[in-house]
Amino acid sequence: VGANIAVSLFGLLFGLAVLLLLPWQVVGESYDAVANVQSPAFFPIVLSATLVVFSAILAFSTARSGGEEDAAEDPNHLTDDARPMEAPIKVAGVALCLILYYFALSLIGMIAASMILIIVMSYIMGFRNFWISGLVAVVIPLGIYFLFEKTLYVLLPAGRLF
């Protein structure tokens, strides 16, 4: 039930946000554009209104069925062998790594940032052989560097520091 309500709330807010932003984000247009197919606002209005309706239907159907259709909703969601607290901590750690990696790309460049990412992320994911992770952390970023910059002639992000 929680997932269904979250999705319907998100859909509802997303649709309403698009409608609210419309006068600012589609210059010179307002809600009466729904009657004018030549207007750039026509399609977004139709879609956001449709989204609000679908979100309401999901909320309504969840309330009606008591959320029974939500059971085992996600086939990818494993709980059989994952410890209850371990999974959220690991995924939060990996997510944080990815965010920091994004900022590190422009600061220290792709090669150095990738080396650090591989070591830290593999540790969070449970890999404890530091010799292998250290070796992989050197070989893979350098391999990607040579592949992109020397073979495909595509420059990878360079850092401000080095």
Next chain:
Amino acid sequence: MLSDLVNGVANFFTFIAMASALLGLIAGIIIGALPGLTATMSVAILTPFTFFMETALALPFLLGIYKGAIYGGSIPAILINTPGTNAAAATTLDGYPLAKQGHSRKALEISLYGSVIGDLLGTIVLIALTAPLAAIAIKFSSPEFAILFIFALTMIAGVSGRSFAKGLIGATIGALIGCIGLDPMSGYQRFTFGVPDLTGGISLVPVLIGMFALGEILIQSERRIIGAISNVANGGQKHLSFAELKSNLVTIFRSTGIGIFIGALPGIGAEIACWVAYGDAKRRSKRPDLFGKGSLEGVAAAESGNNATVPATLIPMLVFGIPGDTVTAVLLGAFMAQGLLPGPLLFQQHSEVIYGLFGILLLTNVLLLFFGLVAIRFFRHVVVIPQSILLPCVTVLCFAGAYAVNSNLFDVLVLLIGGFAGYAMRRTGVPIPPFVIALLLAPPLENAIRQSLLFSEDGLLIFLKRPISATMLGILLLGASIFVWRIITARWRVGGLGRTERR
């Protein structure tokens, strides 16, 4: 048509194009054989490499990856009871028991032969059907296309997940995201928030890599690590006999038919075909008791079913520009990056590419047979690479690939947001295919709807006045009525249950 096929094949049958196809096939088999890396993910993370290739090299490479990954998924399914890709999930049911009984080689070989036969027959159907269908599709005008796109999106939303409403929500959000950028008719900016990078719209390839690769990595990071070498079933070097292959041929042909039918429907791919083919084979088998305990027939059915979808999913993409599954959604993005817009006009404007593509599909089939046999012998070691070290490396490749699209860090941000969105969608049960396919179809859908209404003298009635669009609209309304009926009857069911519990 035969002369077109010969000319097309001649354009693509160069040494370097064949080498590209071979490289893609090997990369696909390796990635497919790695548990946790899906076929869609393999095509998504390797697509950026094709931006720097000519079309004659890029397409063989991508198609090689697609075929290789779908087949490669069966190797860990049989050896370590873990499907390399979702499409090989049904293969584990009989593949691993066979391996434990000392018949791993037989299981891998029936999987390969089933895959090759399924793929070959699927390719023949693709070649036979696409040109006549494109000749019909070329007569479609805006109203037909508008309803066809809505019909396809509704169908994709209906079959992709457990909740139809969530599929529709995903599709609508995808279409709204597709509105970002310039309006296709007036050229006005929409939802760009003053960010210059958004003027051209959301970059497709980073979104696709984020959704399919980064989102999957986040999901995988929640799981315990698999791939311990002790789990590998090493027993059995006995080859499959001709008699064993012959006794499974009927199952392979039947499962191929199922795979082709399912693949040709928009939104349903190899993941569903393998289960339907497996279930059908079990139902019709003379020895259904062996299914789940080590039946060669079960492996043959699942693998021929899933590989037959590979060429079949290209039918809706090439004819109507509608991706047949998530892999073809990524392929559609790669085609567009090559300046090719799939749809009926592609046959008129780039027939040599289409027929060359058919030739490449046939070629990769032969290559799959040879290199599949090599893979059986040597790739069993690939499947035991721990995901905990593999996934960080794939993450780096995702970021490098997203950046390489436009040499722009904004695309990396799009990748990151796409990854988090993909993770959230997986966790909340919102299917990703409707979102991605709606994102891809939003511009042509908007054009089709607005052009239809612009030239209509009767407003929305234009969709009812044309027989094809009226028929599709009728089916759509029937589907919507069934959906509403199910919601109403769900209340009665719950009410009934409540009364029973109270008693």
